[in-house]
Amino acid sequence: MAFKHKHLLETRSLTLSEINSVLSTAESFLEISKREVKKVPTLRGKTIVNLFFEPSTRTRGSFELAAKRLSADIVNFNQTASSIVKGESLKDTVLNLEAMSPDALIIRHPCAGAPYFISTFCQSHVINAGDGSHEHPTQALLDAFTIKQEKKKIEDLKVVIVGDILHSRVARSNVFLLQKLGANVVLVGPPPLLPIEFKKFGVEIDYNLDRAIEEADVIMMLRIQLERQKKNYFPSIREYRNLYSLTKQRYKKAKKNSIIMHPGPINRGVELSTDLADSAESVILKQVENGIAVRMAVLYILLGGKERETAD
Amino acid sequence: MRLLIKNGRVIDPSSGIDETLDILIEKGKIADIKPRIDNHKAKIIDASRLVVAPGFIDMHVHLREPGQEHKETIRSGSLAAAKGGFTSILCMPNTEPVNDNRGVTEYILSQAKKEAVVNVFPVASVSKSQEGEELTEMADLLDAGAIAFSDDGQPVQNSHLMRRALEYSKLLDTLIIDHCEDKNLSNGGVMHEGHYSYLLGFKGIPDFSEEIMVARDLILAEKVDARLHIAHLSVKGAIQLVKQAKKKKIKVTAEATPHHLLLDDSFLENYDTNLKVNPPLRSKENVQALREAVKEGVVDVIATDHAPHAPDEKDVEFDKAPFGINGLETAVSLILDKLVNKNIISLKRFIKMISTEPAKILGLKNKGRISVGADADLTILNLYQEILVDVNNFKSKSRNNPFHNWKLKGAPAITIVGGKKVYPF
Numbered sequence: 001m002a003f004k005h006k007h008l009l010e011t012r013s014l015t016l017s018e019i020n021s022v023l024s025t026a027e028s029f030l031e032i033s034k035r036e037v038k039k040v041p042t043l044r045g046k047t048i049v050n051l052f053f054e055p056s057t058r059t060r061g062s063f064e065l066a067a068k069r070l071s072a073d074i075v076n077f078n079q080t081a082s083s084i085v086k087g088e089s090l091k092d093t094v095l096n097l098e099a100m101s102p103d104a105l106i107i108r109h110p111c112a113g114a115p116y117f118i119s120t121f122c123q124s125h126v127i128n129a130g131d132g133s134h135e136h137p138t139q140a141l142l143d144a145f146t147i148k149q150e151k152k153k154i155e156d157l158k159v160v161i162v163g164d165i166l167h168s169r170v171a172r173s174n175v176f177l178l179q180k181l182g183a184n185v186v187l188v189g190p191p192p193l194l195p196i197e198f199k200k201f202g203v204e205i206d207y208n209l210d211r212a213i214e215e216a217d218v219i220m221m222l223r224i225q226l227e228r229q230k231k232n233y234f235p236s237i238r239e240y241r242n243l244y245s246l247t248k249q250r251y252k253k254a255k256k257n258s259i260i261m262h263p264g265p266i267n268r269g270v271e272l273s274t275d276l277a278d279s280a281e282s283v284i285l286k287q288v289e290n291g292i293a294v295r296m297a298v299l300y301i302l303l304g305g306k307e308r309e310t311a312d
Numbered sequence: 313m314r315l316l317i318k319n320g321r322v323i324d325p326s327s328g329i330d331e332t333l334d335i336l337i338e339k340g341k342i343a344d345i346k347p348r349i350d351n352h353k354a355k356i357i358d359a360s361r362l363v364v365a366p367g368f369i370d371m372h373v374h375l376r377e378p379g380q381e382h383k384e385t386i387r388s389g390s391l392a393a394a395k396g397g398f399t400s401i402l403c404m405p406n407t408e409p410v411n412d413n414r415g416v417t418e419y420i421l422s423q424a425k426k427e428a429v430v431n432v433f434p435v436a437s438v439s440k441s442q443e444g445e446e447l448t449e450m451a452d453l454l455d456a457g458a459i460a461f462s463d464d465g466q467p468v469q470n471s472h473l474m475r476r477a478l479e480y481s482k483l484l485d486t487l488i489i490d491h492c493e494d495k496n497l498s499n500g501g502v503m504h505e506g507h508y509s510y511l512l513g514f515k516g517i518p519d520f521s522e523e524i525m526v527a528r529d530l531i532l533a534e535k536v537d538a539r540l541h542i543a544h545l546s547v548k549g550a551i552q553l554v555k556q557a558k559k560k561k562i563k564v565t566a567e568a569t570p571h572h573l574l575l576d577d578s579f580l581e582n583y584d585t586n587l588k589v590n591p592p593l594r595s596k597e598n599v600q601a602l603r604e605a606v607k608e609g610v611v612d613v614i615a616t617d618h619a620p621h622a623p624d625e626k627d628v629e630f631d632k633a634p635f636g637i638n639g640l641e642t643a644v645s646l647i648l649d650k651l652v653n654k655n656i657i658s659l660k661r662f663i664k665m666i667s668t669e670p671a672k673i674l675g676l677k678n679k680g681r682i683s684v685g686a687d688a689d690l691t692i693l694n695l696y697q698e699i700l701v702d703v704n705n706f707k708s709k710s711r712n713n714p715f716h717n718w719k720l721k722g723a724p725a726i727t728i729v730g731g732k733k734v735y736p737f
Contacts, residue, residue, distance in 0.1 A: 012511075089624070089627070089628055090628060090629055091627055091628070109629070110631075111629035111630060111631040111632065112512055112513035112514050112583075112630065112631070113512065113513075113514075113583035113629065113630045114629045116582075116583050117583055117628075117629060117630070131513070132513050132514075132631070133513035133514070133515075134512060134513030134514075135513065166510075169513060172511075172513060195510060197506060197507055197510055198510060200507050200510075201510075201511075231499075
């Protein structure tokens, strides 16, 4: 097992052994969060910067706790507090942070490719925490981890991802990652949010949710952003809900023991009904819990170095 | 002052000449063309092993002056043109202020007279401030020296206004250069919509954003019987429309840029902002169709759409970078190496597309040909010279060219404007 990338920018270019190294390392970190003293000294002396240009509570907090549980020092910068509002370019912001000698930069940015751009001039490890509609690799890794935990395998499972596929970085990262792990991925949504060209990624496309969930082992619901309606991607939330909301009624037709996932934050009653979100079939909070172990694994592998050093 | 160009292989598509000839230049005009001319008063340029062509004309250049002199000036842009083998360039009106009135046109011409080493022909805007609402005073602008009209970059969305512009252009027998794009369909896109935009998570500009506007404007040009020049054609559907329109004798001409002929959207995987351009780099299928269109003659003209941007402006997130490729200094070598040397088009056809045709379309009667009495604008090519593109050696003020480090064979050797050697400097 070996992790060869210096940065974690996307799942698309990860090898199977890199993915498995993250997943198995995460397995061993899961237990730390259950201890009374939730801390190991592994990354003591390492400095990590959380650089968030978009609002985020879950991902930022998850990375922060992951870093702290490995004893790294972590600093948070967010857009409103940083000098971006004063007109500084992204490159200058990052170069200034780099001058403070961090070991890793965790980037959340509304522009696709921003972490890649940063990695072209930056010495520290860059971790993509979500870039525009491009990718959100740690989300997909924690989703894969959760699926494996629940279903004991990923290979040959049918994973249905539902919602605003066009704008979803979570969907893209999962499409690339889960297929590498052998899953059959089906994308579901209204045609304006699900271009037929996505077929080229090797997935199935279905506009009909009822049909798609019949054989699904995993149903992953995506947040539908309300502003998409204003851009005419669909006529109304009411109609979206009627066609694509996962409700108890609809879920009755789904395959037995299928699990419900959501990257959060949920619009309760829009893409997912409250009773289902809180049901036994929902693994949404497990995703959050696993997120810390997976991000600890990513930080450990990139910064702790043992896996990497043997690879190099 | 007399100049005698000796032993060059003279290629002039307008007369069909392709032979070794001497050319005598007097008072900025071509005075004589013969297999052998001896004139001891003339300064001699030895053109053996070189090709002597009528001066190249770039119909599509952004010079940025007035208003954005940090990107390019009339001076720096003209030096880049001379180095790139161009003797005449048309500068687009999207300056600050927009070239929508006599004052700006006259300013550009007076700056060009003082500073430029090649001929500069200002293109004025179709609508005031390029806002697509009111027509500019086209007759006054032509009188001031404008050569054509375009709302390049901010194309006229209102079909009624486009109709009136085309109608009015007939009164003046002038040309509208048309950047065809439905801005609603482009919807804030930053690259070609397709596999790669979905892969990279970018907002896409669909091919039909261009195709629909080409269709609209061809219909308008046919109905009002006006002339129309389609700028930077880039998609298969639009190419087919132009082809049909030509069969129907609609007065349409079209241009293609080197970057649309040589690069496709798969290059964007490295998020290089120097590849961000509008129209965007299209899919391989479209690139192939464009090459066919050049070969078949559906495309009349090669133009650069030289769009300089300062390094800082391009050194940002892809979404935030401005559109545009800096093209004057690489166009000729790119076409020679990638199309002429690869036998996709002949050298004669290339010269036709970059000199003869632009002169004809623009009504520049003394340019685009090598004959006695014509302006002594000549582009002399060395087909054997191998170059390595290095943006750091550009004469342009900007560096936003994606062909950095490309090895190319064939380059402009000498540029002569009005009987004066302007390159090598």
